[in-house]
Amino acid sequence: MIYAIGDSHSDGTFRGIPGTTHKCIGAVTLKRVGYLEDTLLPEWLAKWDFQPEDYCVFCFGEIDSRCHIKLQLENRPHISLHDFVSNWVERYLLRLSTLDTGPACKCVLSVVPPTTVARSGGYYEGPFSVRGTDEERVEYAQKFNELLSSGCQKYNLLYLDVYSRYKDERGMLLEEKSDGGIHINEQSAVKELLLQLGMLTLET
Numbered sequence: 001m002i003y004a005i006g007d008s009h010s011d012g013t014f015r016g017i018p019g020t021t022h023k024c025i026g027a028v029t030l031k032r033v034g035y036l037e038d039t040l041l042p043e044w045l046a047k048w049d050f051q052p053e054d055y056c057v058f059c060f061g062e063i064d065s066r067c068h069i070k071l072q073l074e075n076r077p078h079i080s081l082h083d084f085v086s087n088w089v090e091r092y093l094l095r096l097s098t099l100d101t102g103p104a105c106k107c108v109l110s111v112v113p114p115t116t117v118a119r120s121g122g123y124y125e126g127p128f129s130v131r132g133t134d135e136e137r138v139e140y141a142q143k144f145n146e147l148l149s150s151g152c153q154k155y156n157l158l159y160l161d162v163y164s165r166y167k168d169e170r171g172m173l174l175e176e177k178s179d180g181g182i183h184i185n186e187q188s189a190v191k192e193l194l195l196q197l198g199m200l201t202l203e204t
Contacts, residue, residue, distance in 0.1 A: 002199055003048055003104070005041070006059025009112055012183030013059065013162060017191050019200055029068065030060035030144075034091035041099060050104035055199050057160060058096055061111040061148070062182065064088065065140040070132035081143055089147040097155045107158035107199070111144040113166050113173040115182045138171035158197060165189035 004010040004022040007029075014020045025044055033041050041058075050056065072084050096106060114137040117130050132140065145163050152159035166184055168174050179185035194200040 001051070001053075002055045002057060002194065003050070004057040004059055004109070005044060006057075006109070007063055009062055009109065009183060010057070010059040012179065012185060013109065013112070013187070013190055014057075015187065017187050017194070017200075027063060028060065030064045030092050031068070031088045033058075033060060034088060034095045036095060036098070038095075041095075045099060045101060050102040052103040054101075054104035055107050055158070056101045056104045057107040057109055059109040060092070061144050062114075062141075065111050065137060065144055066114060066182070067129065067131055069140045070136065081140070085140070085143045086147050089144065089151055093148070093151040093155045093157065096157065105158060107160055107197075108148055108152050110148060110159065110161045110163040111141045112182075112184060113163055113168075113171060114138060114141050115173050115178065119175065119178075119181065134170065134172060142171065158199075160190075160193060160197070162190055162193065165193065 002014070002020040004014045004020060005025060007027060008024050010022045011024045014022045023044065025040060028040065032038055045056070069081070069084060073081060093108070096108065114134065116134050141163065145161070149159050149161065162184065166174055166177055166189065173182070177184060177186040184190065191200065
């Protein structure tokens with residue numbers, strides 16, 4: 001069984017794939033769950049009875065990329081994008097490495113491609129509004145994924161790269177594979193990746 005936990009992308013990315021269960025724990029950021037003192041993830045993980053053949057996929061980071069990095073860069077111009085993101089990612093992966101998932105293997109979902117400002121409409125106003133141009137948010141997502149990929153090797157975590165399968169030529173979320181907003185809504189490439197990593201079998 002694959003257990004996906006995180007923000008709303010834990011639902012959108014894995015919906016309808018046999019052998020998976022998913023839990024959205026709210027509009028929670030990668031930055032938040034990286035703090036050792038934050039108890040949200042341990043409390044939710046304790047509700048699942050993991051078996052040796054199971055996988056636990058952590059799905060965070062899109063909110064950070066869409067809403068928060070631009071403001072951080074504007075408010076602290078002396079710190080680079082790399083320094084901001086590497087600090088958050090390092091703390092996040094270190095935290096995941098300490099979480100108790102029993103015998104289940106841990107896996108990290110890439111940040112999904114950003115949605116264009118034009119397609120975001122009025123659905124994400126207020127604290128979850130899009131901040132930054134399309135090009136800037138592509139840069140943010142790619143930086144997150146660069147560091148997540150290398151960090152997963154460091155911490156012996158699996159890395160599930162959906163970004164490369166769902167981006168268009170600009171690095172944005174493919175409209176025809178989206179829900180019209182920020183989420184993946186066509187899971188064939190996700191299932192293919194899970195099969196390639198051995199997380200699913202053809203019999204699932």
